[in-house]
Amino acid sequence: MYELIKKDGLAKRGVLHTVHGDIQTPVFMNVGTAAAIKGAVSTEDLGQLKTQVELSNTYHLHVRPGDEIVKKLGGLHKFMVWDKPILTDSGGFQVFSLADLRKIKEEGVYFHSHVDGRKIFMGPEQSMQIQSNLASTIAMAFDECAPALADKTYVKNSVERTTRWLKRCKTEMNRLNGLEDTINKNQMLFGINQGAIFDDIRIEHARQITEMDLDGYAIGGLAVGETHEQMYHILDVTVPHLPVDKPTYLMGVGTPENILEGVARGVDFFDCVYPTRNGRHGHVYTNQGKLNLFNQKFELDDRPIEEGCNCPACRRYSRAYIRHLLKAKEMLGMRLCVMHNLYFYNTMMEEIRDAIEAGNYRSYMDDKLYGMKQGQS
Numbered sequence: 001m002y003e004l005i006k007k008d009g010l011a012k013r014g015v016l017h018t019v020h021g022d023i024q025t026p027v028f029m030n031v032g033t034a035a036a037i038k039g040a041v042s043t044e045d046l047g048q049l050k051t052q053v054e055l056s057n058t059y060h061l062h063v064r065p066g067d068e069i070v071k072k073l074g075g076l077h078k079f080m081v082w083d084k085p086i087l088t089d090s091g092g093f094q095v096f097s098l099a100d101l102r103k104i105k106e107e108g109v110y111f112h113s114h115v116d117g118r119k120i121f122m123g124p125e126q127s128m129q130i131q132s133n134l135a136s137t138i139a140m141a142f143d144e145c146a147p148a149l150a151d152k153t154y155v156k157n158s159v160e161r162t163t164r165w166l167k168r169c170k171t172e173m174n175r176l177n178g179l180e181d182t183i184n185k186n187q188m189l190f191g192i193n194q195g196a197i198f199d200d201i202r203i204e205h206a207r208q209i210t211e212m213d214l215d216g217y218a219i220g221g222l223a224v225g226e227t228h229e230q231m232y233h234i235l236d237v238t239v240p241h242l243p244v245d246k247p248t249y250l251m252g253v254g255t256p257e258n259i260l261e262g263v264a265r266g267v268d269f270f271d272c273v274y275p276t277r278n279g280r281h282g283h284v285y286t287n288q289g290k291l292n293l294f295n296q297k298f299e300l301d302d303r304p305i306e307e308g309c310n311c312p313a314c315r316r317y318s319r320a321y322i323r324h325l326l327k328a329k330e331m332l333g334m335r336l337c338v339m340h341n342l343y344f345y346n347t348m349m350e351e352i353r354d355a356i357e358a359g360n361y362r363s364y365m366d367d368k369l370y371g372m373k374q375g376q377s
């Protein structure tokens with residue numbers, strides 16, 4: 001159950017109560033695609049990084065090791081040794097972006113695995129069954145993420161099918177949660193708003209899915225090629241049509257700037273691969289902008305990545321040392337950068353929550369954005 005604690009402008013400060021503990025929002029979910037945070041960061045490490053929610057990918061885990069195997073081992077929480085909330089995506093995004101030779105039908109999607117080429121079928125029921133086997137805290141509805149450049153007729157038909165699929169997801173989830181051997185019988189379901197960059201389709205779809213009284217609502221199909229301005233515009237027109245007393249999740253977004261702008265428009269759940277992916281490439285976030293640790297100028301820099309940062313990397317190691325590790329292709333270099341970046345994102349979310357509670361979100365955001373623009377290197 002979601003509790004709205006405070007609003008500051010459109011910014012929401014809430015808490016989602018789950019069987020795996022409370023999620024304080026706004027929250028950034030840390031992406032562990034195949035049940036691991038890339039960069040050799042364990043769930044034990046996450047405990048030091050202020051992580052509230054781990055996000056895993058249904059498609060990847062279905063293909064390898066297989067959701068039936070995860071179920072036999074007691075579900076994802078037990079498998080990866082993490083007792084806090086987990087969100088699983090529906091597999092839809094990967095099916096539409098990664099898999100080969102897909103064929104979309106009313107019943108679902110036929111495609112070939114990107115690992116071994118075997119033929120797989122996934123529809124709303126299969127996605128719910130896989131997520132139920134994984135036993136995540138929050139399951140996402142199976143939807144089609146239409147291509148960014150699709151025309152309006154295509155998008156309209158696609159969204160109508162996504163609505164029909166959502167009804168099937170809800171029915172199947174209710175059935176699965178009532179079964180004797182289901183690991184998490186309290187699994188929550190979030191619906192996903194689609195409609196590409198068409199205001200009227202987005203709004204109509206938001207109204208339709210709101211009527212279905214789900215546990216939360218996501219905005220999908222953004223950050224797939226449109227401009228930041230288009231994304232903010234879609235949030236401006238869509239979020240007011242989603243229920244304020246339920247979680248609002250902007251999928252796959254984004255940079256610290258995108259998150260700050262999203263919060264200002266009423267979004268309170270985020271996820272993105274940027275902090276982990278950038279960390280693996282030696283790009284680290286600071287309050288003065290992003291640094292590229294491969295840069296020559298850090299060769300003799302004995303300061304931490306960010307002065308005053310309390311993360312496991314900054315507490316002990318210098319920019320010069322981490323730069324050396326990255327150049328020598330030592331795995332520790334990646335690991336330290338990823339840990340710093342996740343800590344940076346999770347700490348920013350903490351500051352965002354404090355600012356909303358204090359009623360000064362707008363000035364916090366302006367200061368933060370100004371600072372990050374300064375020392376970009």
Ligand SMILES: [Zn+2]
Nearest residue numbers: 309311314340
């Ligand atoms: Zn740090």
